[in-house]
Amino acid sequence: MQTKFLFVAIVAASFVTVAAAQYGPKSGPVRPKITGISHLAVYTSDATVTEHFYTVSVGAVKEPDPENAKGVRYALSATQFVEVLPLPDGEGVNRLDHAAFNTESAEGMRKYLAANGWTTPARVERGKDGSRWFDVLDPEGNTIQFVQPPASPKPVDAPNAIGHHIIHVGLLVHDRAAEDKFYRDLLGFKPYWWGGRDGKVEWVSQQVPDAHDWMEYMVSGGPGKGIPADMTQQTLGVLDHFSIGVASVPDAYKVLVDANRLSGRHDQAPKIGLDGKYQFNMYDPDGTRVEVMNFHATEKPCCSEFTADDPAE
Secondary structure, three states: OHHHHHHHHHHHHHHHHHHHHHHOOOOOOOOOOEEEEEEEEEEEOOHHHHHHHHHHHOOOEEEEOOOOOOOEEEEOOOOOEEEEEEOOOOOOOOOEEEEEEEEOOHHHHHHHHHHOOOOOOOOOEEOOOOOEEEEEEOOOOOEEEEEEOOOOOOOOOOOOOOOOEEEEEEEEEOOHHHHHHHHHHHOOOEEEEEEOOOOOOOEEEEEOOOOOOEEEEEEOOOOOOOOOOOOOHHHHHHHOEEEEEEOOHHHHHHHHHHOOOOOOOEOOOOEEOOOOOEEEEEEOOOOOEEEEEEOOOOOOOOOOOOOOOOOOO
């Protein structure tokens, strides 16, 4: 009888080992903490009008770009910003360069991913501000950057910013299960909320493992990878987006209206989304959506309860 139990235990242990090797991190370097959103990097076809949008409507502070001499940053805080780069030739409707997450150690993260079979660069990059970073591709080919901020980030004086906390970024996603193997199984992202219309799952929110910012799968476009051939720039700009958290979207909207800061395309008024949170959408001149969103829901969400704590100021 003991032999039988021993055999069952060995088989069970072997199954767990195989499952961990296939779907989760292998033994080796420990994953460094992922502490939130760093930035979204987008393209502009007209730097002047884009600057007006990000400095006036959003209220961010323009700074030089330590990563790319051709780019600029529009900072909301010492460690969060929008990076704007010149539109490369041949991009078509795409206006997204990469999404980025802050980590306590860029080199540690690079080694962790490499040890778990992910293709990584040979070394991390170093910025003039003391930051370190590297890029990888997620399962659908989206460029994802991991940034180690400077040891002493320079404070940002942005008194007109509509908010100072980027609480999530959203990316076009086709295959939720494939993306989960990277973000959930390997990186440790945790579920926050999901929802959709007409019985479909359209939005899947996954919080970073060591904070409350999240990335949002914008499930659209059918099977495959990349940008569908029939997708317009306007639709893609809705999907590839970032969100600034505020205590009250109606109050933030009133500030924008009273100061005549709204320009270009935007919602006519705040609304409550299916997640029960107030939101207000603005669009930069190339169509990238900037979603101003309440930190907390004011109504019961559809589809799924929130399964983790909300971000805060």
